[in-house]
Amino acid sequence: MSTDSVEELQNGRDAHGIQAIMLADFDLGVTDAFGLRNTLFHSAPPSDEQEALPVPATLLVDRDGTVLWMEISENYQRRSGPEVVLAAIEEHLG
Amino acid sequence: MKAKPGTKLGFIALGLAVAFAFGWFRTNQVVGIPEDRTLFVVGWVAAILFGIAAFVRGTRWFGGIAAVVAIVIGVFLPFTVSISKQDVGAGAIQVGDVLPQFEAIDEFGETFNSASLQGQLVLIKFFRAHW
Numbered sequence: 197m198s199t200d201s202v203e204e205l206q207n208g209r210d211a212h213g214i215q216a217i218m219l220a221d222f223d224l225g226v227t228d229a230f231g232l233r234n235t236l237f238h239s240a241p242p243s244d245e246q247e248a249l250p251v252p253a254t255l256l257v258d259r260d261g262t263v264l265w266m267e268i269s270e271n272y273q274r275r276s277g278p279e280v281v282l283a284a285i286e287e288h289l290g
Numbered sequence: 291m292k293a294k295p296g297t298k299l300g301f302i303a304l305g306l307a308v309a310f311a312f313g314w315f316r317t318n319q320v321v322g323i324p325e326d327r328t329l330f331v332v333g334w335v336a337a338i339l340f341g342i343a344a345f346v347r348g349t350r351w352f353g354g355i356a357a358v359v360a361i362v363i364g365v366f367l368p369f370t371v372s373i374s375k376q377d378v379g380a381g382a383i384q385v386g387d388v389l390p391q392f393e394a395i396d397e398f399g400e401t402f403n404s405a406s407l408q409g410q411l412v413l414i415k416f417f418r419a420h421w
Contacts, residue, residue: 197394198417205397216413219394219402229390231382232416237373250416251376257412261389268382272418273323273374281413289411 197221199249224248230255232268256284264288296344297353303340303360310334311363331368338364 197219200208205218219226227233227250234251252269254276265284269275310333317323341357341364349357383390389404389412396402 197414202395202397202399209397218397221394226392226394227416229392232378234376235379236375236377249418251378252418253416255414257389257414259409259411263383263385263387266385268378270376271374272376273318274325
């Protein structure tokens with residue numbers, strides 16, 4: 197889920213070989229439904245048309261739609277590596 | 291010609307600013323910036339101080355340019371550190387909550403409905419940057 201346009205998503209898919217479903221949330225409607233809009237300083241390049249961005253977040257959701265695990269980045273300059281997500285998957289799903 | 295001891299200080303300032311900026315962007319590239327960024331901030335503050343000292347001691351024009359560039363870097367990058375904190379509102383989704391219903395446009399321009407996720411294990415990533 198990102199604020200990219202559909203065209204940017206397609207370019208990203210081609211450039212990075214992404215196999216996951218990519219969704220465009222350019223009006224932050226989904227971000228707001230999850231309550232993940234950043235409420236602090238909007239630090240983005242002046243060329244960025246977005247007036248707000250989601251806080252980087254990862255959610256693991258069970259088959260019945262229940263959130264099993266989630267991680268929210270308190271700082272956009274620091275992100276957990278994939279090993280954190282893999283460990284969460286292993287812990288919650290065996 | 292009168293000596294300008296600040297010229298050397300200007301280039302020391304620039305060297306410090308560039309060295310710490312280089313290290314910063316290298317660790318940023320691998321998303322490996324440490325939680326404690328004090329070392330970087332100290333480096334940039336030192337660059338600012340050397341840059342100011344260059345003007346105080348008197349510098350040639352090229353040392354002055356080096357000092358100004360160092361001061362700009364030394365001010366800007368710590369500023370980015372100071373505004374990097376993120377926070378969500380009180381109504382943010384939490385563990386144990388049920389996924390909200392939503393619709394969005396996928397990369398093929400088609401409407402995606404979250405109802406299609408029912409019965410599946412799902413990993414959702416909210417991506418702050420751009421692809």
